[in-house]
Amino acid sequence: MSSSSHPAANVELNTLRERVQFLEEALDSSASAMEVLASTTAIFGDTRRSRSPERIIQNSAQALRALLPALDMAIYIVDNECSFNLARQEHPGTLEPDLPCIVEQLIEDGQFAWALHQSHAVCLPSPVADESLMLHVISTRTRIRGMFVARFRQEDLQRYEVIQATLTMLLFNTAYALESADLFQMMERRQQALQRVTERQSRDLLHHMSHDSLTDLPNRMLFSDRLSQAIERHAENPDRVALILLDLDNFKRINDSLGHRAGDELIRKVAQDLSELLDRARAHSGGRLRTTLSRLDGDEFGILVEDSQGLDGIVRLVTDVVRSTATERRIFEQPVISSVSCGIAVYPYDGKDADTLLGNADVAMHEVKQRGRNGFRFYTHDLHSRTFHHFELENELGQAIAKDQLVLHYQPKVALDSGRILGAEALIRWQHPTRGLLLPDHFIAVAEAMTLIEEIGEWVLRQVCRDLQSLRLPPEQLPRIAINVSARQLRHPDLAGDFHRIISEAGIPPRCIELELTESTIVDDPEGALRVFQRLRELGMSLAVDDFGTGHASLIQLKQLPADTVKIDRSFVMDLDQGADHSRIVHAIILMARTLDLDVIAEGVETARQAEILQELDCHIAQGYLYAYPVPFPQFRDWFQDAVTLPVTTAGD
Amino acid sequence: MKTIEEFLSKDDSLCSFSDTYNTIFKRIADPSATVAGIAEAVELDPTIAAKTLRMANSSLYGFPEPIETLHRAISIIGLQQIRQIVMSTIVIQNFRDLPVTGVDMESFWRHSIAVGVLSRSIARSRREANVERLYLYGIMHDLGRLLLFLHLGPRTAELFELREREQCLLHAAERELLGFDHAALGAALLEAWGMAPAQIEATCYHHAPEQASTFPLETAIVHVADSIAHALRLGSSGEFFVPPVTPETFDRIGLEMPIYEDIIGQAREHLDQMQAILLR
Numbered sequence: 067m068s069s070s071s072h073p074a075a076n077v078e079l080n081t082l083r084e085r086v087q088f089l090e091e092a093l094d095s096s097a098s099a100m101e102v103l104a105s106t107t108a109i110f111g112d113t114r115r116s117r118s119p120e121r122i123i124q125n126s127a128q129a130l131r132a133l134l135p136a137l138d139m140a141i142y143i144v145d146n147e148c149s150f151n152l153a154r155q156e157h158p159g160t161l162e163p164d165l166p167c168i169v170e171q172l173i174e175d176g177q178f179a180w181a182l183h184q185s186h187a188v189c190l191p192s193p194v195a196d197e198s199l200m201l202h203v204i205s206t207r208t209r210i211r212g213m214f215v216a217r218f219r220q221e222d223l224q225r226y227e228v229i230q231a232t233l234t235m236l237l238f239n240t241a242y243a244l245e246s247a248d249l250f251q252m253m254e255r256r257q258q259a260l261q262r263v264t265e266r267q268s269r270d271l272l273h274h275m276s277h278d279s280l281t282d283l284p285n286r287m288l289f290s291d292r293l294s295q296a297i298e299r300h301a302e303n304p305d306r307v308a309l310i311l312l313d314l315d316n317f318k319r320i321n322d323s324l325g326h327r328a329g330d331e332l333i334r335k336v337a338q339d340l341s342e343l344l345d346r347a348r349a350h351s352g353g354r355l356r357t358t359l360s361r362l363d364g365d366e367f368g369i370l371v372e373d374s375q376g377l378d379g380i381v382r383l384v385t386d387v388v389r390s391t392a393t394e395r396r397i398f399e400q401p402v403i404s405s406v407s408c409g410i411a412v413y414p415y416d417g418k419d420a421d422t423l424l425g426n427a428d429v430a431m432h433e434v435k436q437r438g439r440n441g442f443r444f445y446t447h448d449l450h451s452r453t454f455h456h457f458e459l460e461n462e463l464g465q466a467i468a469k470d471q472l473v474l475h476y477q478p479k480v481a482l483d484s485g486r487i488l489g490a491e492a493l494i495r496w497q498h499p500t501r502g503l504l505l506p507d508h509f510i511a512v513a514e515a516m517t518l519i520e521e522i523g524e525w526v527l528r529q530v531c532r533d534l535q536s537l538r539l540p541p542e543q544l545p546r547i548a549i550n551v552s553a554r555q556l557r558h559p560d561l562a563g564d565f566h567r568i569i570s571e572a573g574i575p576p577r578c579i580e581l582e583l584t585e586s587t588i589v590d591d592p593e594g595a596l597r598v599f600q601r602l603r604e605l606g607m608s609l610a611v612d613d614f615g616t617g618h619a620s621l622i623q624l625k626q627l628p629a630d631t632v633k634i635d636r637s638f639v640m641d642l643d644q645g646a647d648h649s650r651i652v653h654a655i656i657l658m659a660r661t662l663d664l665d666v667i668a669e670g671v672e673t674a675r676q677a678e679i680l681q682e683l684d685c686h687i688a689q690g691y692l693y694a695y696p697v698p699f700p701q702f703r704d705w706f707q708d709a710v711t712l713p714v715t716t717a718g719d
Numbered sequence: 720m721k722t723i724e725e726f727l728s729k730d731d732s733l734c735s736f737s738d739t740y741n742t743i744f745k746r747i748a749d750p751s752a753t754v755a756g757i758a759e760a761v762e763l764d765p766t767i768a769a770k771t772l773r774m775a776n777s778s779l780y781g782f783p784e785p786i787e788t789l790h791r792a793i794s795i796i797g798l799q800q801i802r803q804i805v806m807s808t809i810v811i812q813n814f815r816d817l818p819v820t821g822v823d824m825e826s827f828w829r830h831s832i833a834v835g836v837l838s839r840s841i842a843r844s845r846r847e848a849n850v851e852r853l854y855l856y857g858i859m860h861d862l863g864r865l866l867l868f869l870h871l872g873p874r875t876a877e878l879f880e881l882r883e884r885e886q887c888l889l890h891a892a893e894r895e896l897l898g899f900d901h902a903a904l905g906a907a908l909l910e911a912w913g914m915a916p917a918q919i920e921a922t923c924y925h926h927a928p929e930q931a932s933t934f935p936l937e938t939a940i941v942h943v944a945d946s947i948a949h950a951l952r953l954g955s956s957g958e959f960f961v962p963p964v965t966p967e968t969f970d971r972i973g974l975e976m977p978i979y980e981d982i983i984g985q986a987r988e989h990l991d992q993m994q995a996i997l998l999r
Contacts (some may be wrong), residue, residue: 177782180783185847185848186850188797189792191791230799231848
């Protein structure tokens, strides 16, 4: 039985064949659709790499190509102004009219807008015969993100129906991917904003920590840091980095007299002037110069200078700084003049690290202060060794009393005629652990600067008392011991009271203690000297004017002083045997002393001839190497107790 | 007491369509059908063809240009979409003149169209791909009741008396009287017709959406649309009270409340037009 003999059966058969063919095609299409669906995760902007809209559209177009073999396809994306922009076209300019032109027309007659509101694919007639347009909105549940447009042959319309569901899902995924890309971008922007805010705040905090609040200049911390950096930068180049330490002269006085607010204002103005000066210097240097100005502390500024041409420029700069800073400024309507003192340390000569450079610049600056301020000075090693020595001494001297390193040596005072010991001058010595026995010249100045002198003075008096006690003699037989009183001790308001208490406690009669004060001390502070002398005199102690003839005391001053003795300075005594001219001065001193009813003692007698002349000039007491060097107390005690006669002029050499 | 099967088997003619409708149904249901093929099939019944074209030109679709041919209408609205439209048109056409007591047919179909339009609107707001699906589900959701009234005949009064006595919802009264309600009956009918499982489930559980296990979303949409149509008195299927909406279904649909205002506004706008096209 042939099929051709049954037309009805033939029609049925054809229909069935068509259907099978269709189903096969549909199956094929579904298989590829499933593949595309499986790969739609690639569309999602869920990794950092695929988070950009361009990337998502690209992925999406790739999937669409696999799904729809259309003649041309385009993706339109909504921008923030709600207008549709062509984001991608598969085959631009290949078919007439071009797809975007067709879309223009659809937009114009409202079909585009209509299609936007259908959530499935819509097929619209194309201006080209035998072609159809497929439009599908790209949207999430809540927001339209764009439109997919494809053109294809009329006869293919049916094939595309099958994959419509897949198309819808794919474009839905695309819309969500765009949405999440937007969210990621927003999150990123927020994160960036947050980061900016955090950075700004930490910058502010850092600025706050590294800058001085009054002048807004870098503070010591930042300055040290910059200094270290500069040292690193120029590790190989000497003469390129210098540190200028700058201190306002007499700032404390200005602060005290005009008030702290004025002081602050002055600091601020000086900082401003310095900043401007450095700015100008930098501008004129043509990039050669780098500077950092810092307020280190109080009225102290630091300038870090890096000059690629070496020290000359640095000297010019500091000269400029000193000259232009010492100017009159108006602070709260008051004219204020403040000069500066600058100390300079240069890398690497004056230090290889920031701390050393800062320390040495400080030494140099203080040297300028001591030399009368308003100037600058480079640090030198000599400066350092002196300062360092001073510093070391200070430290050790502070402990010397506690460590029992101070000792007294006694130099006998001798009657010129008999050689008999009348008394002694107690002289302080420091038995230094490493440097041996130190004479007062080496440490008294340090002690005075440190106010240790009062403590040392007291120790000396107590030691003298202890030594006198150890003689175990009735008070009337005790020798008179002279001790030296310094200018600084004189300023002590109750020096006399303290001394009196000490000797009373020791049971030593006041007449056994003689206080020696140099003539220059008396000249510097005549009122103080007079006050103390009068008081000590009342208490029964005797007083001597030391180094007489060198201090330019006036006769009036001498007359007013309740002194008992003058000691002729060794410089006059030394020259006594050099001829008559020299003895005249000594003679004059002796005459004057006699006139004022004062005893006379000659210091530094070294030769028999000197002793002889002194006797001829009516001086009866002497001390000096001719008779005895200063000796430890046991030696002096033996001499005194044995009543030895020390060499007299007649003994001959 | 009759079982659902007995109801369905009692009068086969009332549960089936005319030959022409059956042919159209078959041909548009064929997945290999082309635009031309479907247009041809729809044109088998000039009334259906005219109504379909009028539907395509209605505000429901809002196409900016007049659509003059069925062919064009099908390609614009889409092959899948057109199936549901034609089907719902045929269903209304087929059942509109049934001699049913106990319910005003005009009112019944107005309610059904309202639920169809509302369901479509909700689906559209959710940007569902094929919203005509939900339109069809809405239109057919109460078919079971029509069948029920048809077969109960004079006993329909019994049902209303029971409802009056118990002051309950009509579907509860149905269950009390018959052991099943119109939803179950309608679902059975759709199953017999070979309709999509989603439509069967949405119909079956449109009064108990929490029981829909496979298509909870579709069921929830019909459930909410039904309730809205009742609340707005958009026609009536004989129900006197407003069936309450279970809160979970709103969550399931996931739309914000203000959106329902728009949905209702749109539905009112479309409803009169739809009624004019489909019931006249």
